[in-house]
Amino acid sequence: MTNENDLEITCPLPIGQYEKIVMAHGGGGRLMQQLIDNIMLRAFGSSSLKDKNDSAVLRAQQGRLAFTTDSYVVNPLFFPGGDIGKMAVCGTLNDLAMSGAKP
Structure with missing residues (x-):
């Protein structure tokens, strides 16, 4: 695309920060890993949870x-x-x- 106003979409969407948990967080991929590492383990971290x-x-x-x-x-x-x-x-x-x- 040559015009800087054109929208280029890739899959998965390159969005890493969400204000709310979305369905993609339950898909077992990168977003789920980020949710576990950045939210769950920080809030509820224990030796048992760190095994994932x-x-x-x-x-x-x-x-x-x-x-x-x-x-x-x-x-x-x-x-x-x-x-x-x-x-x-x-x-x-x-x-x-x-x-x-x-x-």
């Missing part, structure tokens, strides 16, 4: 308990090759498996 795991393992009376939570936004709910329920179950089981959890 997407699950928690808690000591119980006998053994340990693993927890995870996630959210998925898909429209339509059913799409070629899968559905939101399968995606949620597989994502949750993957997070738990990566924490070392066993059934």
Whole structure:
């Protein structure tokens, strides 16, 4: 583009500072990392959070308990090759498996 008034858009948009949390912060990319590093860890930083795991393992009376939570936004709910329920179950089981959890 030759005119300095022309708008050039790149993807993802090169915006790093937001006044509010936006959907892109939950996408698992650079914005999510910035949110965790610049807001969450500063406010709630602990040795457990600094590991940046997407699950928690808690000591119980006998053994340990693993927890995870996630959210998925898909429209339509059913799409070629899968559905939101399968995606949620597989994502949750993957997070738990990566924490070392066993059934």
